[in-house]
Amino acid sequence: MNNKDIDTPDGHSFGDLQLPQLSATLAKFYCVNGKSDMNLIADCLQCKKSYSASTKATSNLVIHLRRVHKVQYADYETMKAAEENNKRESCASHSPQHKMTSFFKTKPLQENKFRTNYIKQRSMVKKLLDSIACDQLPLSIVESKTFRALLHEAEPRFVFPSRTTLRSSLLLQRANDIKSQLIKEFENLSLIYLTLDLWTNQKMVSFLGVTVHFISSSWELKSRVIACDQFEGRHTAVNIVTAYEDVVTKFGIRGKVRKVVADNASSMVRAFDICLPGLYGNEVKNESIKENGDIDNVDILEEELDLNEVLALLPPDRSSCFARTQQICIRDAFNDPSVRSSAIATVIHKCCSIVAAIRRSTVAAPFLENIGVSLQAPNATRWNSQLTMLKSVLKDVNGVNSAICLLGSCKNVQELKVVEIAMLKEVVQISDAFQEAMSQMEGENMVTLSCVAPVVFVLEHSLKLFMESKPTYCLNLANALQSSIKKRLHPFLDRTDVIAAAVMDPRFKLSWLSCEEMKMKNISKIVNLIILQSTQLSLKNTVQERKFFMTVNTNQDEADMSAKRPRLFAYLPPAGKLNVSPSTSDTTAVKAELNSYLGVLAFDVNLLRYWQENKSFNILKPFARNILGCCATSAPSERVFSKAGNFYTPERAKLGPETFRALMIIKCNADMI
Structure with missing residues (x-):
């Protein structure tokens, strides 16, 4: 179309007007063919289509090239980059223009x-x-x-x-x-x-x-x-x-x-x-009446408060730390008059003095270090650290005696005699099971409550074997330990949650009990506890309505059976089917499921994985999850304090x-x- 043939709205032809121009780069791909208001009209040289654009905004023309004519768009990009490069070189050839920042001292900018x-x-x-x-x-x-x-x-x-x-x-x-x-x-x-x-x-x-x-x-x-x-x-x-x-x-x-x-x-x-007054029977109520002097206040308290809300305000049950109680149990045995006045106490005190003297010496300590002996200092608050000290001395008695000789004229201790070494060996023998039990109960990231009852029986069993071996020096210590266990540790066996946790552990179940009557008595306690907790967790209907006798799923349990077990629990019967008599009373779902679960003992299994993968025990499974989450010791809190002590150093004395x-x-x- 000829420009002279196009008329404008006011009757003038474009022959009388000068058409706006595109950039040199776009002019190779478009031809200006007219003008409309403030925009120009350009025809694509490839597809002959017309597009509207202005001299300042030509994005429509560029977008058309990018979408429709990709080859021409690539050429456009190349030509545009070359054109901008030429402009930069042209500007660089002239003297640079001074900027305002060149006349002022400015701080360096933080770029990017x-x-x-x-x-x-x-x-x-x-x-x-x-x-x-x-x-x-x-x-x-x-x-x-x-x-x-x-x-x-x-x-x-x-x-x-x-x-x-x-x-x-x-x-x-x-x-x-x-x-x-x-x-x-x-x-x-x-x-x-x-x-x-x-x-x-x-x-x-x-x-x-x-x-x-x-x-x-x-x-x-x-x-x-x-x-x-x-x-x-x-x-x-x-x-x-x-x-x-x-x-x-x-x-x-x-x-x-x-x-x-x-x-x-x-x-x-x-x-x-x-406890709050008015909640636990007449005895507490009478005490509250004596304090308040008005019985009506107690009645109003019972009527206006919701029982569940009040129970939620009460402090929870407190459980003694088993590790701390075991520590006290051993301390009481060593403080027994028959042991304290014996030669055992004298030898242990002498051993502590030897370790202290050698560790202070600049000659004896390097000597032992060169022969690979490291004497452990005892801790007054930790009994197991004292046992570790005795073991470090007995590791190389000849080397320790040689180190004592190196102390010279400053030494105030004597070498260990043969009789004293025999005494120390008996002390280590009788105490080894207690140290292993302590390590088991204070373990991190492991279930510990289920080990309480088996550990008590293990300790009594180890003492029984020790006394049957007719010890020469530590018979009084063994008797003192037996009495202390009955006094300190047997109360844990009266707790239903301790027994239930041991039973819910597939490694133990009831294998740590030898008396059939005690087994049935504990089974009855556990059934009552399961029903009580099921009621509290809104599972009462499930327990009451589902009455069936589950068959023993021996395939999975027998596949996991293994005789491997820690030395501490070596006295337990071998893995396999257990002789547990079923209940003679009416079999409820709980009793039937519990008897089915107790049928097979599998020791070498992962406790938590066992319950996670088990699909048979729908009632025992939530009960096991609830009961096994409890700790037997307060060791986790003590580990927190160990970490806290590392923060409070002399260099951080002002830590808020x-x-x-x-x-x-x-x-x-x-x-x-």
Whole structure:
């Protein structure tokens, strides 16, 4: 079409007007063919289609090339890049124009740095916080030039937070995030178990440690630390229960705590031995009437308060720490007059003096180290550390005696005699089972409550075998240990939850009991406990309606049977079918399922995996998950204090309580990070 043949709206032809021009690059692909209002009309030289564009915005023309004519679009991009390059070279050939910044002194710009809310920046800050807490690094690490250079080499765009921001904001926010995750996790649980303990550091500042334990729906044993807070005031029962209430309220677990495991301190016992008036019969009601002087107040209390709500306010049951009780059991035996006045006590005291003298010597200690002997110093509060000391001495008695000779004129100890060595060997022999039991009960990330009852019987069995061997020196010690076990450890056998946990452990079941009458008596207790807990967990209908006798599923159990077992439990009968008489009464679902479960003993199995993969015991399975989540000792709380002690070093004497609490929450719940 000729431009002269086109008329404008006002009657003028384009021959009288000058058409706008495209860039030199686009002109090779389009031909301007007219003008409409403020836009121009260009025809594509390839497809002859017309497109509207302006002299300042030609994106329509470029988009058409990119979508329809890809080859021509590639040529366009190449030509455009060459055109821009020519412009830059042309500008560089002329004298550069001065900028305003050349006349002022300015700070260097932080180019290409992450913004605060950028995902990568937030992720790196979180990892930095986790590293500081878990590796117990000082907060001043963010001011270290070498550390900053290291991270700058890894990620130059990362912006370091200041030490003040780290302490006052970021650490607290990270701890609150973990706390929110814990609260959300606890919402899905019907019951949990706690361990609680008190600790005082070198600066005489007290701390309360609280840990939570449960078995998840995927049958994983979980341990969470919810408190390592500074404890103010005296260690009285009122202060302890007040601090406990604050912790459980913050995490929303009031009413879910089934049991608290703590030591046997009198204040700890009284803290969880509190009851409300009017709830436990006439005896407590009468005491409340005497205090209040008005019986109507008690009646109003019973009528207005919901019983479930009141029970949720009561402290949970307290359980003694089995490891601490075992420690007291051994201490009582060694403090028995017949043992304390014997030659055994003298030899042990002499052995402690030898170890102390050699460890202080600059000649004897390197001598033993060169021959591969390391003497372990005893700990006054840990009996098993004293046994470890005796074993380290007996490892190479000749070397120890040679080291004593190297002490020279300064020595105040004598070499060990043959009779004394024989005494020490008997002490180690009788105490070895107690040390192995202690290690078993204080294990981390393992079910411990199910081991309590078998361990008590194992200790009595080991003492029986020792006395049958007719010892020469430690007969009085063996008798003292037997009496102490009956006094200290036998009360654990009266607890139904301890018996039930042992039975729900497929490695033990009832194999640790030899008396058939005791087996049936304990089975009856466990059945009642299962029905009680089933009622509390709204499973009463399931237990009452389903009455059937399950056949023994021996295929899976017999496939897992193995004679492998730790030396501590070697006295138990071999794996295989057990002789458990069925109940002669009417077989309910619980009794039938329990008798079916007790039919086969399989020791070398993973306890939690056994219940996770088992599909036969629909009533026992939730009961086992609830009962096996409880700890037998307060060792988890003590491990928390071990970590806390590493934070309170002389270099970190000014660590604030809020910062310390945040660091401990992050470090002790590292598996949630």
